[in-house]
Amino acid sequence: MTQQEYRACFTKWAQMSEERLEKLCDEYLPQKAEIGQAARYSLLGGGKRIRAVLALSACELAGKPAELALDYACALEMLHCYSLIHDDMPCMDNDDFRRGRPSCHKQYGEATALLAADALVTAAFEVIAQAELSPESRCRAAAVLAKAGGARGMLYGQELDKKYEAQSATEQQLLELHAHKTGALILAAVELGCIAADAAPATRQALQRYAAELGLVFQIVDDILDVTSTTEELGKPVGSDEENDKTTFVSLYGLEGARHLAQHHNESALAALRELGPAADFMERLATDLLQRKK
Amino acid sequence: MTQQEYRACFTKWAQMSEERLEKLCDEYLPQKAEIGQAARYSLLGGGKRIRAVLALSACELAGKPAELALDYACALEMLHCYSLIHDDMPCMDNDDFRRGRPSCHKQYGEATALLAADALVTAAFEVIAQAELSPESRCRAAAVLAKAGGARGMLYGQELDKKYEAQSATEQQLLELHAHKTGALILAAVELGCIAADAAPATRQALQRYAAELGLVFQIVDDILDVTSTTEELGKPVGSDEENDKTTFVSLYGLEGARHLAQHHNESALAALRELGPAADFMERLATDLLQRKK
Numbered sequence: 001m002t003q004q005e006y007r008a009c010f011t012k013w014a015q016m017s018e019e020r021l022e023k024l025c026d027e028y029l030p031q032k033a034e035i036g037q038a039a040r041y042s043l044l045g046g047g048k049r050i051r052a053v054l055a056l057s058a059c060e061l062a063g064k065p066a067e068l069a070l071d072y073a074c075a076l077e078m079l080h081c082y083s084l085i086h087d088d089m090p091c092m093d094n095d096d097f098r099r100g101r102p103s104c105h106k107q108y109g110e111a112t113a114l115l116a117a118d119a120l121v122t123a124a125f126e127v128i129a130q131a132e133l134s135p136e137s138r139c140r141a142a143a144v145l146a147k148a149g150g151a152r153g154m155l156y157g158q159e160l161d162k163k164y165e166a167q168s169a170t171e172q173q174l175l176e177l178h179a180h181k182t183g184a185l186i187l188a189a190v191e192l193g194c195i196a197a198d199a200a201p202a203t204r205q206a207l208q209r210y211a212a213e214l215g216l217v218f219q220i221v222d223d224i225l226d227v228t229s230t231t232e233e234l235g236k237p238v239g240s241d242e243e244n245d246k247t248t249f250v251s252l253y254g255l256e257g258a259r260h261l262a263q264h265h266n267e268s269a270l271a272a273l274r275e276l277g278p279a280a281d282f283m284e285r286l287a288t289d290l291l292q293r294k295k
Numbered sequence: 296m297t298q299q300e301y302r303a304c305f306t307k308w309a310q311m312s313e314e315r316l317e318k319l320c321d322e323y324l325p326q327k328a329e330i331g332q333a334a335r336y337s338l339l340g341g342g343k344r345i346r347a348v349l350a351l352s353a354c355e356l357a358g359k360p361a362e363l364a365l366d367y368a369c370a371l372e373m374l375h376c377y378s379l380i381h382d383d384m385p386c387m388d389n390d391d392f393r394r395g396r397p398s399c400h401k402q403y404g405e406a407t408a409l410l411a412a413d414a415l416v417t418a419a420f421e422v423i424a425q426a427e428l429s430p431e432s433r434c435r436a437a438a439v440l441a442k443a444g445g446a447r448g449m450l451y452g453q454e455l456d457k458k459y460e461a462q463s464a465t466e467q468q469l470l471e472l473h474a475h476k477t478g479a480l481i482l483a484a485v486e487l488g489c490i491a492a493d494a495a496p497a498t499r500q501a502l503q504r505y506a507a508e509l510g511l512v513f514q515i516v517d518d519i520l521d522v523t524s525t526t527e528e529l530g531k532p533v534g535s536d537e538e539n540d541k542t543t544f545v546s547l548y549g550l551e552g553a554r555h556l557a558q559h560h561n562e563s564a565l566a567a568l569r570e571l572g573p574a575a576d577f578m579e580r581l582a583t584d585l586l587q588r589k590k
Binding site: 028029030033034035036039082086089091092109110111112114115118119121122123125126128129130134135136138139140142143145146147149150151152155156158159162 | 323324325328329330331334377381384386387404405406407409410413414416417418420421423424425429430431433434435437438440441442444445446447450451453454457
């Protein structure tokens with residue numbers, strides 16, 4: 001697979017997800033309700049769809065058509081989007097901008113944003129429950145998404161994130177925070193692809209190791225971009241970590257140290273793919289892509 | 296069934312739900328996280344468990360042991376509890392008290408309350424996904440719960456409730472509001488019981504009619520109690536509807552008119568049960584119990 005083929009494949013899967021998300025909105029988040037409009041505003045507002053693409057890619061890697069995992073992939077994007085809306089709210093991070101536009105509560109008010117996000121997480125589980133896969137598969141997918149998105153996963157990460165705003169974190173605490181806050185959903189992405197494909201245990205385990213490393217790369221690069229990027233490039237304010245005296249991989253290791261760490265975890269991610277052979281080509285390029293991303 | 300037997304059965308089912316909810320908290324909402332503690336504070340804080348009891352009762356009425364629906368019943372209570380936490384928040388109703396205690400955000404702060412409620416709704420779907428019923432049943436249950444709790448159900452009701460704070464509602468608008476805000480979950484309760492029991496369509500349809508009427512009775516009595524009860528009795532402030540100039544069944548029809556209306560819908564609820572014979576004894580007494588409740 002060339003870099004160009006990788007790009008084309010990423011774009012194809014991201015667009016496929018985008019189109020399916022629009023259809024799912026029509027079904028589960030009607031515009032008659034203002035919360036439906038607000039949910040669409042945030043959901044269809046230009047996400048990169050990395051999690052969806054990861055799920056589709058895992059499904060294909062496990063030997064099934066990527067499309068089979070499409071509804072699981074979309075459910076994951078819905079859950080991710082709800083978490084961003086709640087995270088941006090005044091009582092959480094109080095962020096006025098997201099993806100270069102006013103965040104949901106700035107656009108629609110707090111009450112509507114709160115409920116719109118609630119509608120998205122609820123719809124995520126409805127999408128899984130109604131997906132055209134076996135009932136066994138759907139139950140496993142719902143359980144995986146709930147565990148990853150719940151009090152033992154992402155939400156615990158959000159709690160830790162809030163906690164370490166007020167006090168500085170050690171390296172171990174930072175790793176625990178991100179394993180939950182970002183890592184859980186990235187792991188869920190490959191898990192959902194594997195469930196849709198009914199992947200062999202060996203494939204699933206390799207992808208789990210890959211996803212754990214990928215999640216770290218993603219987060220370290222996030223911390224780096226907050227220092228090196230511009231608000232225009234990123235679509236959200238930069239420099240906020242330092243301003244808030246937040247412990248990040250950059251504050252712990254410096255810019256160069258953080259870059260090396262990202263590199264190191266990228267190599268571990270690639271190592272996890274090795275046993276999967278050329279079928280893992282896309283995943284390999286994706287990891288390097290996330291390492292080198294500028295936004 | 297005597298009134299005493301009805302009471303004993305209600306208590307037994309409510310306790311069964313309570314005990315199961317505690318176990319489910321241990322599994323899905325660990326106390327290591329503060330959001331786990333906050334979720335337990337609200338969930339195990341003395342709800343009446345009407346929705347759970349309704350689900351269990353529907354399951355038994357449909358010819359299966361009530362316990363079969365226990366996890367679905369508990370999932371519904373979790374979802375109900377999450378909606379109360381978000382509803383009490385400053386950007387929504389801004390209520391400082393719930394069930395005679397500080398509401399979740401007063402006790403734990405807004406950020407923790409927000410995430411604790413998120414954890415509860417997520418856990419609700421995890422509980423369903425992991426219930427010991429067939430995968431087909433679990434998928435149907437998850438879809439029903441999501442539809443009832445989502446943008447076409449309860450959340451739309453919350454939106455309308457907020458909307459009609461700012462402008463008065465007509466009778467038709469009030470009915471639409473409550474059919475969504477309260478009615479959807481009460482309907483979901485009997486639906487979940489029927490799904491657990493794999494109920495015959497005729498049973499299910501009769502219970503759907505019953506639940507629609509029951510939901511109205513419940514809401515009308517709520518409006519009446521806001522005028523006639525005391526803060527001590529109710530465990531939350533009374534008189535707030537009038538203070539906020541809110542359209543209620545009492546503001547539309549007066550106290551006597553509202554009482555007659557509740558009576559009327561109670562009779563319709565009982566009529567819906569008639570074809571089910573003596574098996575519906577419990578449901579019949581429950582309806583009258585809700586009509587006559589003092590809190």
